[in-house]
Amino acid sequence: MIFNSYIFLFIFFPTMLSIFYMLIKYGFKNSAVLLIGISSVIFYSFEGYNFLHILLISIIFNFIIGNLLRSTKSFKKIFLIIGVCFNIGLLFYFKYYNFFLSTLDISSLSIILPIGISFYTFTQIAFIADCYNTETKSYSFTEYLCFVTFFPHLIAGPILIHKNFIPQLRDNKFGKPSYSRIYAAVIFFSVGMFKKVMIADTLSPYVSVLFLQDNLTLLEAWSAALLYTFQLYYDFSAYSEMAIGLALLMNLKIPINFNSPYKSTSIIDFWRRWHISLSFFLKNYLYIPLGGNKLGKKRKYLNLFITMVIGGIWHGAGYTFAVWGILHGLYLCINHYYRQLGLKINNILSWLITFIAVVISWVFFRSPDIQTALNILRSMFGFGENSLSMPNIDNPFFTTIAIVTLLAWLVIAPNTRQLAISRSPKKIYVIISALILYFSILNFTDITEFIYFQF
Amino acid sequence: MGSIDINTVEKKSKIIIKTFCKLFSFLIIFTFLLNIVVDPNRIFWFTKALKKDNFMFHLPGDGGASNVMKASGIIKYKPNTVILGTSVADNGSNTRGNFYLRTVKPTKVDMKFEDKYQPIFNAGVRGGGVKAMHEYFKHALLNNPEMKKVIISLEIGHFDSPNFVTNNSILHKDHISLEIFFERTLSASALETSLATSKLRPLYVSYNTVKAKLFIKKTNDSSPYPKTASLGNLPFTFMDDGRDRASELFTSIITGKQNLGTTDPIELDQGFYILKEIISLAQKNKIEIDFFINPMSPYVYSVLERTNNLHEMRRVMYRLVDIIPYYDFYNLITNAKDTSNYFMGNSTHYGRDVGDQILTILANKDAGERNKYIVNKKNIDLVYAEKIKNISNYTSNNKTLQKILYNSNLDLQDIESKGFFEPPVIYHDNYNGYRVIKIYKKYYAYPNNKITFDLADILQNTNNNIIISENIADIMHSLSNKN
Numbered sequence: 001m002i003f004n005s006y007i008f009l010f011i012f013f014p015t016m017l018s019i020f021y022m023l024i025k026y027g028f029k030n031s032a033v034l035l036i037g038i039s040s041v042i043f044y045s046f047e048g049y050n051f052l053h054i055l056l057i058s059i060i061f062n063f064i065i066g067n068l069l070r071s072t073k074s075f076k077k078i079f080l081i082i083g084v085c086f087n088i089g090l091l092f093y094f095k096y097y098n099f100f101l102s103t104l105d106i107s108s109l110s111i112i113l114p115i116g117i118s119f120y121t122f123t124q125i126a127f128i129a130d131c132y133n134t135e136t137k138s139y140s141f142t143e144y145l146c147f148v149t150f151f152p153h154l155i156a157g158p159i160l161i162h163k164n165f166i167p168q169l170r171d172n173k174f175g176k177p178s179y180s181r182i183y184a185a186v187i188f189f190s191v192g193m194f195k196k197v198m199i200a201d202t203l204s205p206y207v208s209v210l211f212l213q214d215n216l217t218l219l220e221a222w223s224a225a226l227l228y229t230f231q232l233y234y235d236f237s238a239y240s241e242m243a244i245g246l247a248l249l250m251n252l253k254i255p256i257n258f259n260s261p262y263k264s265t266s267i268i269d270f271w272r273r274w275h276i277s278l279s280f281f282l283k284n285y286l287y288i289p290l291g292g293n294k295l296g297k298k299r300k301y302l303n304l305f306i307t308m309v310i311g312g313i314w315h316g317a318g319y320t321f322a323v324w325g326i327l328h329g330l331y332l333c334i335n336h337y338y339r340q341l342g343l344k345i346n347n348i349l350s351w352l353i354t355f356i357a358v359v360i361s362w363v364f365f366r367s368p369d370i371q372t373a374l375n376i377l378r379s380m381f382g383f384g385e386n387s388l389s390m391p392n393i394d395n396p397f398f399t400t401i402a403i404v405t406l407l408a409w410l411v412i413a414p415n416t417r418q419l420a421i422s423r424s425p426k427k428i429y430v431i432i433s434a435l436i437l438y439f440s441i442l443n444f445t446d447i448t449e450f451i452y453f454q455f
Numbered sequence: 456m457g458s459i460d461i462n463t464v465e466k467k468s469k470i471i472i473k474t475f476c477k478l479f480s481f482l483i484i485f486t487f488l489l490n491i492v493v494d495p496n497r498i499f500w501f502t503k504a505l506k507k508d509n510f511m512f513h514l515p516g517d518g519g520a521s522n523v524m525k526a527s528g529i530i531k532y533k534p535n536t537v538i539l540g541t542s543v544a545d546n547g548s549n550t551r552g553n554f555y556l557r558t559v560k561p562t563k564v565d566m567k568f569e570d571k572y573q574p575i576f577n578a579g580v581r582g583g584g585v586k587a588m589h590e591y592f593k594h595a596l597l598n599n600p601e602m603k604k605v606i607i608s609l610e611i612g613h614f615d616s617p618n619f620v621t622n623n624s625i626l627h628k629d630h631i632s633l634e635i636f637f638e639r640t641l642s643a644s645a646l647e648t649s650l651a652t653s654k655l656r657p658l659y660v661s662y663n664t665v666k667a668k669l670f671i672k673k674t675n676d677s678s679p680y681p682k683t684a685s686l687g688n689l690p691f692t693f694m695d696d697g698r699d700r701a702s703e704l705f706t707s708i709i710t711g712k713q714n715l716g717t718t719d720p721i722e723l724d725q726g727f728y729i730l731k732e733i734i735s736l737a738q739k740n741k742i743e744i745d746f747f748i749n750p751m752s753p754y755v756y757s758v759l760e761r762t763n764n765l766h767e768m769r770r771v772m773y774r775l776v777d778i779i780p781y782y783d784f785y786n787l788i789t790n791a792k793d794t795s796n797y798f799m800g801n802s803t804h805y806g807r808d809v810g811d812q813i814l815t816i817l818a819n820k821d822a823g824e825r826n827k828y829i830v831n832k833k834n835i836d837l838v839y840a841e842k843i844k845n846i847s848n849y850t851s852n853n854k855t856l857q858k859i860l861y862n863s864n865l866d867l868q869d870i871e872s873k874g875f876f877e878p879p880v881i882y883h884d885n886y887n888g889y890r891v892i893k894i895y896k897k898y899y900a901y902p903n904n905k906i907t908f909d910l911a912d913i914l915q916n917t918n919n920n921i922i923i924s925e926n927i928a929d930i931m932h933s934l935s936n937k938n
Contacts, residue, residue, distance in 0.1 A: 179468035179469040180468040438482040
């Protein structure tokens, strides 16, 4: 099920929320937690039960491993290794096995990637790692099920950390959102829906067509790269914002995943603003365990590089994702080195350099193969066969205007969090929210999935 | 100083949230109710109850809206007999399911068929072709695997249209799912159709005008939003005893020259391939097949004759009879003394007078009566010869037609070369008293009153009242100067 569907918006969520509030009102808190778990399972398996068993096996296994890690003092490392191997093995089999076979020229198997596997696997790796470090309290299975499957985040994040989420289920205010939270929820959800349905999905066909073409002209290549840059942001941030809005209606806070990433003036800044929950995970569960910056400068750069390459590969099996990770690894190393030198660059210039670097990396992220990405980049910088030809875009003037407008909006306008979390709620915001939500619903007919579902 | 009064924020938030709930609920409930009450695709009510003055006066565009209605009607009635065809079958078959009849009860024509064939449903798809017929047949079979009869109404000039898009969310479903329910009550397309077909049409017109203007401004392309001129409304006449025959002849030429005369052999093959699939599907499911080719106006036949394209019709007839014997009711037309009420606005869409006659013949239990119209491998030579003879007789007995075809100063090839087969597009309904239209590459402005002009005058630019230019700006400039 997806958020931008009639069934979710008019049947599933209102029904679930009504029962949830009733249970909370009459003091059945544990039942309310169980309801979230069951609803999440229904949400996950709505289109088919094919992958439900994998999700449930993963949850049960990690819950057992987590309890073992917490309760025993001996064999802890072995249990941790088993747990991590299980999760990585699951991810490897479903996500990378076919790619691995194809690199060895062995015919591939018919393996379909279970939706959300990357997210729930990382969520649970973090959990067992914390259990190993004795950072966890004892959780009931219902709480754990609710934490992993919590439907707003299950399929495309944000990646939740148990110690931030589960205590909220035990809080007295669980299920009793204040009006200011409902206000924030409405804005988060409406803006998220609008970004997905009216912006990202509108850009999608243009991006698809441009990325399919050979020998793009300079303007076409930049249009392709920039439009995808916007599409990805609007699509992914839309999902995260809707997730935040839905969670807030249950008085549950899940982390902000985006904070105007295209306003970044450095790559370090970018990774503090883009997919924040993944950055947090990579930093705390990969970069720091690798030694972080405690083992000398060279090792720090190596750790950064490895972390970003793994971050790239996490997105999918393919050389393009690896190159994307390598690029960001290099960007970060350069950025850290440059900072170390203490040089200063004008803010606008540093924004421009950061933005172009990010756009270049998205070309690899979106392209089906390295060659296509290189062709687009060649065209972008005037080295393509047709770079200097007239663009074959319906109306280059309006395409340019659209790109400039979207860019200006992303760089200048406040983000959704700034609009939603306010000390002074504004009526005009909810009126606009009602209208944009309404127009988004009217345009549900061409339902498209979120880009991050494939990861 | 600076401390926030949480209670104040909460109170304010509460009021604001209520505003949101009221506004959002109003918008959703209004849209939902409007789409259910107007129900332009007749999914929910399928009733005459809403047959009011303005309702359905503005029909939804061909294709989409009626296709949805046909698909939902099949789900509702699970018919034992379906009539497959294009808009010709839809208009001409006076049976339940006819887009204009809006009846929930069997019609008089329906009742002429034996009980075992009831209920009958007219599944003629506007703008469709054999591909659409195939899809709707499968849809009907899904809804009633025990179906008894299929009546196939083949449009000889249009049946090779395998690329027709038949997709709608209701097709190939056996019930109206929740998803469809919401799509038909809360989608922009449903709302647009409801607004366009109800008394709230001015809202739709304003919205669509803005939408079209924005689109044209953005893309410099007006083709997705053309206001196609009705041929009958064009100011062209042949001064035929006071009757405007222009649209009749235009359609005849289009039908005759474009669809038969220049039929793409590959498309024709594809069309026949799909047709065979329809027939074999019916045979496999032991469903009776009544197959007939649509009667056309004698004008069409005469144009075919005049333009030496009768062999195209012959080719189709002979290929068809190789697949299945079929009925040809051309005699109903060519032998009639007065066919003025036989066609609905143009030469291919026969009227219900003709349709009633055809269905009455098909409902007749007496096989001998039906066989008078049958064409099979044995009699096709004879039928074809007689048909040609009847066409020639009809033409020679019709002075008006002769005048148009042979004695007029119109040259059909000249008309064709000037692109007059392209649908005219209205640019301005009324600009300083003139209507501006575009036909092919030229713009024509003519006084927006009921005066009609000879088509030859327009083509030869001999009428001073008509301004012609290849540039819209020149036309507008000339019209502005007229004031």
